[in-house]
Amino acid sequence: MVFKRLLGALGVGGPTVDTVLDAASVRPGGTLTGEVHLMGGKADFEIEHITLELVARVEAEHEGGESEGVVAFDRFTVGGGFRLAEGERRSVPFSVMAPWETPVTELRGQSLGVVLGVRTELSVAGAKDKGDLDQLNVSPLPVQESVLEALGGLGFGFKSADLEYGRIGGTGQRLPFYQEIELVPSPRYAQQVNEIELTFLANPGGMEIVLEADKRGGFLPSGGDALTRFTVSHDGVEQQDWPSTVDGWMRQLVEHRASYGSPAGYGSPMGHGSPIPFGPGGHGHEGQHHDGRRSGPGMGTAVAAGAAGLAVGVVGGMVAGEVVDEVGDFFEGDEEDEG
The missing domain is CATH 2.60.40.10 (Immunoglobulins)
Incomplete structure (x- = not known):
């Protein structure tokens, strides 16, 4: 300047x-x-x-x-x-x-x-x-880049990204806001999920990854959102089979019907990338989103990028202007x- x-x-x-x-x-x-x-x-x-x-x-x-x-x-x-x-x-x-x-x-x-x-x-x-x-x-950090590229390879598409004021309950979040990356579901889940929202919460030791699926009506008895949290380490990123890991996260996210609507509860971590599921009560936003759901596109530029991937091909399709x-x-x- x-x-x-x-x-x-x-x-x-x-x-x-x-x-x-x-x-x-x-x-x-x-x-x-x-x-x-x-x-x-x-x-x-x-x-x-x-x-x-x-x-x-x-x-x-x-x-x-x-x-x-x-x-x-x-x-x-x-x-x-x-x-x-x-x-x-x-x-x-x-x-x-x-x-x-x-x-x-x-x-x-x-x-x-x-x-x-x-x-x-x-x-x-x-x-x-x-x-x-x-x-x-x-x-992005190596973990973030690996997760996003794995999602792209699995057929998920970038829709938008924005910053939401509030806190995600039950996490180690420190800032007064969090980043929300909205994804178009891959064809495999397109009949079950409207969109998926991804949040990274990094810390010196690793990363909390919060996934939220906006389910289509009828998939659950009452429709609504399903939420899951995972933890990964910054170490060993290159040795991790990210496509398989991320695919497992997505399967658990959309298939975890039994715990949806139950009180929030955390299991014991089973190693890097192991899931720690919780219900909507565990994803409360202090002072924001009292219904436990996260808002749709806001500040981020919503771009119809397709479902071909999240790396260069898809993100490059955004309207730069x-x-x-x-x-x-x-x-x-x-x-x-x-x-």
Whole structure:
């Protein structure tokens, strides 16, 4: 981004800021590095703090319907405590760790429609101004990529991805929102399931994978959703038979009739990738989705990508212009709010 004048609390003539990220993308739990470039204004300024915020466009459900807003999900102080002279140029390097649950924005270089940003805030003489907002691209962890590619190979198709405000009960979720990837069922399950929703909850030791099937009416006595949770490790990804593992998850998800509607209960893990089923009561969202179901397409660009796979062929079929529009709206809207 070009230098921006801080026209808010600091006024015209204040310092300008431009944050430049070193890498094109980062992985969840990875290190985000770069530099904050400052240029002095028309006078000397005491720079008290330089703070980076990781922000996301998130969808929320409430009694009045649905709405979207910007949520900051991590915050780092990366510099400060110095005088920036009039017209002086200074660069402040930084290195921070992205949260493990940071949403994935791309797969094999193709955007999923989820928009994240890095926002830079300057604190000068007691005044704060958010002067720069840069797009943050997040690529999947090996486990996430393996699961998505296995789903593609099994005939599941990408429909949309969005971020939902709320918490998934019974999991180790830490962020105030979660990513929801909506899938078109493979032909094998097309008569039983309308769509499948996938959520990754990563942590340093591994990954919780939450699957929800929106069942067609009549498949269960009362229709509705079926939910299942699995755990996998970050270790041994290359040795895992992911197509067989993921196919087993899907069979359990759509065939697990007996436990549907029963109180939430967790079994004992049987090793990496072993299922830990639970009923709808175990998938409650604190303050959101009180019926235990997850909402449909929201912020993410809904794209009819077919059911041929989730890797390059399918994700590459998304309408790039729509994704670009969402990115532009996110940054332009934020600047207007802050200006």
